[in-house]
Amino acid sequence: MDAKEAIKTMSELVFAKEGRWLEEPEKIVLEAAWLDLDYKEIAERGSYSFEFLQRRVAPQLWVLLTGIIGDGEKVTKKRLRRILEKQMPDLRSGISDELSSNLAMIGGHLPNVSKFYGRKPEMAMLKELVTQERCVALIGQPGIGKSALIAKLIEVMRVASIEFEGFIWKSVSYSPLLSELLADLLKLLADSENQKLDLPKSNQDRALMFFKQLELRRYLVVLDSTEALLQGDRNTDSSPYGDKYADYEGFFRSIIEKQHQSCVVLTSREPFADITRLQHKGQPARSIKIEGLVGKEALLILKTQGLTDEDEWGDLVEIYRGNPLSLEMVAQRIKNFFGGSVKQFLKYKTTLITDIFQDNLERMFKGNGRLTDLEKEILTYLSGELTTLPVDSISFNQLLNHLRQKPNEYVITTTEIIEALESLDERSLIERKVSAGKEIFLTLQPQVRKYISIYTSKGYRDGFKNPKSA
Ligand SMILES: Nc1ncnc2c1ncn2[C@@H]1O[C@H](COP(=O)(O)OP(=O)(O)O)[C@@H](O)[C@H]1O
Numbered sequence: 237m238d239a240k241e242a243i244k245t246m247s248e249l250v251f252a253k254e255g256r257w258l259e260e261p262e263k264i265v266l267e268a269a270w271l272d273l274d275y276k277e278i279a280e281r282g283s284y285s286f287e288f289l290q291r292r293v294a295p296q297l298w299v300l301l302t303g304i305i306g307d308g309e310k311v312t313k314k315r316l317r318r319i320l321e322k323q324m325p326d327l328r329s330g331i332s333d334e335l336s337s338n339l340a341m342i343g344g345h346l347p348n349v350s351k352f353y354g355r356k357p358e359m360a361m362l363k364e365l366v367t368q369e370r371c372v373a374l375i376g377q378p379g380i381g382k383s384a385l386i387a388k389l390i391e392v393m394r395v396a397s398i399e400f401e402g403f404i405w406k407s408v409s410y411s412p413l414l415s416e417l418l419a420d421l422l423k424l425l426a427d428s429e430n431q432k433l434d435l436p437k438s439n440q441d442r443a444l445m446f447f448k449q450l451e452l453r454r455y456l457v458v459l460d461s462t463e464a465l466l467q468g469d470r471n472t473d474s475s476p477y478g479d480k481y482a483d484y485e486g487f488f489r490s491i492i493e494k495q496h497q498s499c500v501v502l503t504s505r506e507p508f509a510d511i512t513r514l515q516h517k518g519q520p521a522r523s524i525k526i527e528g529l530v531g532k533e534a535l536l537i538l539k540t541q542g543l544t545d546e547d548e549w550g551d552l553v554e555i556y557r558g559n560p561l562s563l564e565m566v567a568q569r570i571k572n573f574f575g576g577s578v579k580q581f582l583k584y585k586t587t588l589i590t591d592i593f594q595d596n597l598e599r600m601f602k603g604n605g606r607l608t609d610l611e612k613e614i615l616t617y618l619s620g621e622l623t624t625l626p627v628d629s630i631s632f633n634q635l636l637n638h639l640r641q642k643p644n645e646y647v648i649t650t651t652e653i654i655e656a657l658e659s660l661d662e663r664s665l666i667e668r669k670v671s672a673g674k675e676i677f678l679t680l681q682p683q684v685r686k687y688i689s690i691y692t693s694k695g696y697r698d699g700f701k702n703p704k705s706a
């Protein structure tokens with residue numbers, strides 16, 4: 237075994253125990269120990285100082301490894317090699333064959349996650365959820381990092397998964413009907429095993445065949461961009477999926493209720509009320525909302541973009557709510573139009589809207605009724621007030637008064653208003669905060685506010701009646 241192999245093995249062992257891989261400085265310390273080099277010698281070759289490696293990294297690493305390979309003996313720099321070599325036969329058999337192989341990626345390519353910051357708590361939670369639940373929904377606004385998060389987890393698990401036997405990545409952004417999606421999935425599975433597929437005709441038989449696969453093997457299946465399956469008009473339709481897609485409801489329910497050992501992960505900009513309902517009934521399903529990056533990690537996104545005025549970067553992160561895609565786009569434009577100066581850009585007090593944010597809001601607002609009329613009215617009112625008044629939030633009471641005073645055809649109940657606010661919150665379209673006096677205040681993130689104010693000023697053309705003119 238050479239140093240590289242030894243480090244890889246230890247990294248796998250640490251991962252199996254701790255759910256994290258060895259960091260670069262830890263690997264350097266291990267290399268020094270394996271090759272019996274001085275920390276000084278090895279520090280000279282890399283970017284970490286000798287003191288950092290010796291005082292900070294090494295002691296903690298020895299404690300960690302003592303717990304994993306020590307078998308009663310304390311692991312030190314001097315002893316590491318002997319202990320590891322002595323234990324190796326046992327250790328190797330402890331790591332299953334899959335652990336050292338690169339598990340098959342079935343279907344599409346993972347998004348590129350070579351630059352990936354933070355998200356440690358989310359990764360740890362998600363890792364646990366995918367092994368416990370049969371369905372996990374990752375909900376969040378466009379560009380917030382849902383796909384990146386699950387892709388990163390798969391990347392990690394693929395190298396050393398004892399949990400899964402295969403990973404399937406399938407984008408459903410093209411809105412396939414259930415029969416098409418099942419055909420695609422079955423084809424992917426058959427191809428992965430070099431088998432010819434005898435595709436059943438009926439939806440029901442296709443679904444049965446698919447569930448059989450989830451039962452036989454432990455797969456992690458990602459259905460990416462599942463908001464594309466939610467086609468119903470929420471003002472009128474009883475199914476959130478709409479007529480043509482209504483059978484997805486039964487499909488997702490079966491994923492959760494049928495006995496199998498796999499996990500299906502959905503990423504979506506909109507929540508799946510039916511899945512959340514099953515979760516509340518104690519079924520093995522979980523829906524989690526993904527929020528923006530915070531602190532240092534959000535700043536790292538800007539750092540790789542070559543901007544100036546570092547003092548002001550925090551303001552950018554705040555305006556774009558730590559949304560990695562929005563931050564990347566804004567940074568690009570600041571570079572192109574403001575010579576990279578964040579200060580210059582902020583002076584203009586303008587909010588840029590990313591294409592994908594705009595597309596999403598358009599889908600919500602126009603035509604097909606992904607927002608109810610009441611939800612649109614709430615957004616329009618908030619946007620109007622926040623734009624004209626010198627305040628940064630509107631109290632819940634003020635909103636209630638406004639909605640009650642409006643000459644509506646029917647009386648809107650408080651419950652309906654609360655449900656509308658919850659739904660907007662789940663879609664990351666409003667933000668709530670509680671004042672010191674426990675009063676609820678509502679606000680809109682700048683991109684949403686900007687979109688709505690532009691949209692409502694042009695909205696008449698598209699047949700949307702501005703409630704303010706009513
Ligand atoms: N934690 C992260 N660190 C660095 N970049 C990220 C991170 N999360 C997302 N990104 C980047 O932001 C962009 C949008 O992420 P993506 O996962 O596609 O968002 P979503 O699926 O929520 O729409 C991508 O370019 C992605 O690489």
Ligand SMILES: [Mg+2]
Nearest residue numbers: 382383461503
């Ligand atoms: Mg995505």
